[in-house]
Amino acid sequence: MARIPKAPQLKVVDGTFRKDRDSHGAAVEMGLPDCPVWLPKNAKKYWKKIGPELAKSGLIAKVDSAMFSAHCDSVGKFEEVTRLLAELDDCLEKTPQGFTVQSAMFTVRNKLWDQVKSSAQEFGLSPVARSKVKVSDQKQLPFGGWDEI
Numbered sequence: 089m090a091r092i093p094k095a096p097q098l099k100v101v102d103g104t105f106r107k108d109r110d111s112h113g114a115a116v117e118m119g120l121p122d123c124p125v126w127l128p129k130n131a132k133k134y135w136k137k138i139g140p141e142l143a144k145s146g147l148i149a150k151v152d153s154a155m156f157s158a159h160c161d162s163v164g165k166f167e168e169v170t171r172l173l174a175e176l177d178d179c180l181e182k183t184p185q186g187f188t189v190q191s192a193m194f195t196v197r198n199k200l201w202d203q204v205k206s207s208a209q210e211f212g213l214s215p216v217a218r219s220k221v222k223v224s225d226q227k228q229l230p231f232g233g234w235d236e237i
Contacts, residue, residue: 092209119143121153131157131164138213147212159207166200169193 099105120143123135139156142148148156172193173179179194209217 116149116151118146118149120148121150121156124153124157127157127160128164130167131160134163135160142211142213145212152211155207155210159204159211159213162200162203162207166197166204169197169200173197 120139123132123139127135135156138160139148142156173191179191180188181191183189205214208214212218
């Protein structure tokens with residue numbers, strides 16, 4: 089499995105930031121971006137529920153709109169498809185030859201769940217992802233003098 093690069097702010101907190109190897113990255117304005125009008129109703133509901141928590145924790149920036157929109161959209165669609173697959177029989181289909189196979193909607197649901205899990209990692213929205221993120225109460229993590237090194 090490939091290593092996921094760490095944000096420079098996390099390297100400062102962990103004490104592994106090196107000026108000769110790392111840059112502080114682009115300075116971006118932290119905070120919740122505006123919710124896109126094209127998001128479906130249930131995705132907007134999720135945005136309004138989770139977005140302020142991410143902003144309060146300093147885990148989302150104004151420029152993260154596209155990524156967070158995709159995450160919310162995947163969550164919304166996952167909810168819709170899951171509602172359609174209310175019973176186990178809804179997850180199965182019969183082929184013209186009479187064989188029982190996994191339904192296309194179940195496959196779509198699984199793909200959406202993979203998208204939700206992968207995008208959730210970007211924002212620390214899982215217990216494992218949160219265990220790797222340490223943030224201060226401030227909007228931007230201070231570099232605490234480490235940028236002088």
